[in-house]
Amino acid sequence: MTPTRAEFENELNAIRSNVTRMALLVNTAIKKAMQALETRDENLARQIIADDRHINDLRFQIEADALATIARQQPVAGDLRLIIAVMTIVPELERMADHAAGIAKIAIEMGKEPPLKPLIDLPRMAAIAQEMLTDSMRAFNAVDTAAAKHIIARDDEVDALYEQVFRELVSFMIEDPHTVTRAMYLLFIGHNLERIADRVTNICERVVFLAEGKIEETPGNDSAISLAD
Amino acid sequence: MQTQTLTRKIETENLSVFYGSFKAISDVSVEIYENNVTALIGPSGCGKSTFLRSLNRLNDLVPKTAVAGKVLLDDTDIYAPSQDVVDIRRRVGIVFQRPNPFPMSIFDNVAYGPRLYGIKKKSVLAEIVEESLRGAALWDEVKDKLDKSGLALSGGQQQRLCIARTIAIEPEVILMDEPASALDPIATLRIEELIRKLRERFTIVIVTHNMQQAARVSDYTAFFNMGDDRAGYLVEFDETDRIFTNPQQKLTEEYITGRFG
Ligand SMILES: Nc1ncnc2c1ncn2[C@@H]1O[C@H](COP(=O)(O)OP(=O)(O)OP(=O)(O)O)[C@@H](O)[C@H]1O
Numbered sequence: 274m275t276p277t278r279a280e281f282e283n284e285l286n287a288i289r290s291n292v293t294r295m296a297l298l299v300n301t302a303i304k305k306a307m308q309a310l311e312t313r314d315e316n317l318a319r320q321i322i323a324d325d326r327h328i329n330d331l332r333f334q335i336e337a338d339a340l341a342t343i344a345r346q347q348p349v350a351g352d353l354r355l356i357i358a359v360m361t362i363v364p365e366l367e368r369m370a371d372h373a374a375g376i377a378k379i380a381i382e383m384g385k386e387p388p389l390k391p392l393i394d395l396p397r398m399a400a401i402a403q404e405m406l407t408d409s410m411r412a413f414n415a416v417d418t419a420a421a422k423h424i425i426a427r428d429d430e431v432d433a434l435y436e437q438v439f440r441e442l443v444s445f446m447i448e449d450p451h452t453v454t455r456a457m458y459l460l461f462i463g464h465n466l467e468r469i470a471d472r473v474t475n476i477c478e479r480v481v482f483l484a485e486g487k488i489e490e491t492p493g494n495d496s497a498i499s500l501a502d
Numbered sequence: 503m504q505t506q507t508l509t510r511k512i513e514t515e516n517l518s519v520f521y522g523s524f525k526a527i528s529d530v531s532v533e534i535y536e537n538n539v540t541a542l543i544g545p546s547g548c549g550k551s552t553f554l555r556s557l558n559r560l561n562d563l564v565p566k567t568a569v570a571g572k573v574l575l576d577d578t579d580i581y582a583p584s585q586d587v588v589d590i591r592r593r594v595g596i597v598f599q600r601p602n603p604f605p606m607s608i609f610d611n612v613a614y615g616p617r618l619y620g621i622k623k624k625s626v627l628a629e630i631v632e633e634s635l636r637g638a639a640l641w642d643e644v645k646d647k648l649d650k651s652g653l654a655l656s657g658g659q660q661q662r663l664c665i666a667r668t669i670a671i672e673p674e675v676i677l678m679d680e681p682a683s684a685l686d687p688i689a690t691l692r693i694e695e696l697i698r699k700l701r702e703r704f705t706i707v708i709v710t711h712n713m714q715q716a717a718r719v720s721d722y723t724a725f726f727n728m729g730d731d732r733a734g735y736l737v738e739f740d741e742t743d744r745i746f747t748n749p750q751q752k753l754t755e756e757y758i759t760g761r762f763g
């Protein structure tokens with residue numbers, strides 16, 4: 274069976290690779306945000322905030338391409354599921370980049386005060402979230418349900434770390450109310466990282482949908498401690 | 503999306519049709535549900551028309567055809583010796599690809615069937631003609647020229663006239679073989695709308711080469727393919743929503759996404 278829709282294939286491949294590229298940019302943003310935080314590098318933080326615009330642009334470009342493909346090619350079956358999956362994945366990626374920019378903003382504020390404590394669990398949370406993101410793109414490109422479900426399960430690791438961070442910071446605040454502002458900053462960073470991992474699980478749910486045509490919330494995939502989004 | 507309970511109107515059991523020694527379709531088992539539209543799709547020559555025509559024994563008219571297996575209409579085999587072919591064709595009407603009105607007036611085209619079945623009273627016939635033309639969404643366009651020739655209508659109007667002619671004898675099932683393929687897009691959409699409306703009163707089976715049309719008009723879709731021996735066989739049958747979002751067979755996916763050979 275030879276492909277008879279080369280042009281259409283090309284369009285789908287271009288959309289797929291743009292999604293992958295967008296995920297890479299997001300991953301870099303998260304990495305740099307954590308670096309800015311750890312090295313108290315205000316310039317780097319400002320750069321991340323400025324670069325967020327490119328990620329937003331890419332989101333809108335992918336959505337426009339997907340829309341045009343629907344209008345011109347009338348995709349069905351697996352092709353249609355790919356387009357629909359992409360339409361829900363790119364907003365997740367865009368919001369992840371917003372979380373990275375959020376971390377960068379807090380890093381700038383934190384640079385104005387002495388460090389509260391060495392950073393241990395937050396970088397760990399970030400590392401796991403980044404791994405999950407990288408793996409999710411692999412699962413997306415390979416349409417691999419098993420891999421996607423495996424990644425979803427890793428969200429628990431991030432949630433557990435976040436609860437640990439939360440408890441530790443609360444104890445700081447109780448002991449010494451002067452630490453409240455700085456502890457709150459760290460808590461917000463934890464919250465941003467926790468949300469990033471949640472969004473990776475949303476992407477993975479879409480990979481399952483792409484593979485199996487089922488839309489379902491994975492059991493146990495709920496946020497740890499709920500703060501405002 | 504099916505919510506009401508399904509009644510089986512037609513069922514084929516291992517249906518095979520032969521033209522002489524050539525097997526055109528092989529072992530087709532499928533269920534056609536009442537008041538639903540079932541679309542038959544598949545590559546050219548895979549036996550869609552052959553299958554469709556076997557549902558009202560139109561193949562009997564082709565010399566040297568033979569049928570194996572069963573076609574159950576309301577659980578009765580229409581090929582059983584006791585069956586009356588004329589009665590079967592009254593219960594199961596057919597509309598063809600090319601509109602084929604008779605060379606007579608619009609009124610007489612529609613009244614033709616009822617007259618054949620013995621209705622003579624002018625007022626009764628007039629009532630049937632009006633109701634059938636309304637049912638075929640043609641009444642408003644032709645009510646002032648019922649005495650004009652059916653051949654003087656546009657292609658789309660002619661096809662709706664043929665549908666009116668078919669529903670005038672109150673069939674239970676309407677078979678349609680590519681009923682819109684000779685029509686322009688607007689006339690095509692009108693036929694599609696009509697099919698959705700007719701489904702409330704009839705059971706409809708439609709052959710179409712237009713995937714989007716199958717997706718738009720049907721509730722169920724049957725995908726046929728040609729085997730290595732060139733005999734057509736059923737690859738997949740399912741709710742249309744499912745066929746077009748998540749088909750179970752790779753072959754179906756390749757066909758409906760246009761990746762086929
Ligand atoms: N009267 C006939 N005598 C002999 N062979 C026939 C006859 N009618 C059809 N066939 C053969 O049977 C096979 C199925 O034909 P059929 O017309 O049912 O296919 P189809 O799926 O309707 O094709 P299309 O999409 O082109 O209308 C073909 O190989 C065709 O050549």
Ligand SMILES: [Mg+2]
Nearest residue numbers: 550551552679
């Ligand atoms: Mg045919």
